[in-house]
Amino acid sequence: MLILMESSDCITQYPMRVFQPLLAFCLAFLVLMTAPPLSAQAASSAAIRAFDDVNATTKDFSNQQLLQAEFSNAKLADANFSGSDLRGAVFNGSVLTRANFRGADLSDSIAYLSDLSETDLRDAVLTSAMLLKSNFKGATVTGADFSFALLDREQVLQLCQNATGNNPATGVDTRESLGCN
Numbered sequence: 001m002l003i004l005m006e007s008s009d010c011i012t013q014y015p016m017r018v019f020q021p022l023l024a025f026c027l028a029f030l031v032l033m034t035a036p037p038l039s040a041q042a043a044s045s046a047a048i049r050a051f052d053d054v055n056a057t058t059k060d061f062s063n064q065q066l067l068q069a070e071f072s073n074a075k076l077a078d079a080n081f082s083g084s085d086l087r088g089a090v091f092n093g094s095v096l097t098r099a100n101f102r103g104a105d106l107s108d109s110i111a112y113l114s115d116l117s118e119t120d121l122r123d124a125v126l127t128s129a130m131l132l133k134s135n136f137k138g139a140t141v142t143g144a145d146f147s148f149a150l151l152d153r154e155q156v157l158q159l160c161q162n163a164t165g166n167n168p169a170t171g172v173d174t175r176e177s178l179g180c181n
Helices: 016-034 153-160 174-178
Strands: 002-006 011-015
Touching: 153 174
Parallel strands: none
Antiparallel strands: 002 011
């Protein structure tokens, strides 16, 4: 098929295969320019709660839903996280000395370069947690489940000295989850 177009000089012939892509481009451009703008959607505050650089005066986080909460560089000595759901929480570079994590679920959490000395981790679930370069000196781990958690070998040896009990939620032996001999 040929399309005849008049110009001021003469009649020009354009094959349809040349005209068709140009027409398609023009239609697409027109549709995009007249379409309503897409609405912007921000993540809800419930999706991720950040507590970065916290030096909290209120340190009671007990029995709360804190999934994927971020506590990076937080100063939370003596904080109470007992019974809280902290799955996927991040505690990078945080000071958590003497914090209470008794019965908390810290599965898939991260505590890199954090001070967890003298923390209460009794009956806590730390499955698949990434706990490298953190300090656990004097931590109580009776009944804690460290299955598939990543810890520095030095910390594992230290935790094994006082590890006893079975986790009440998972039934896993604490010594076995740490890989103690």
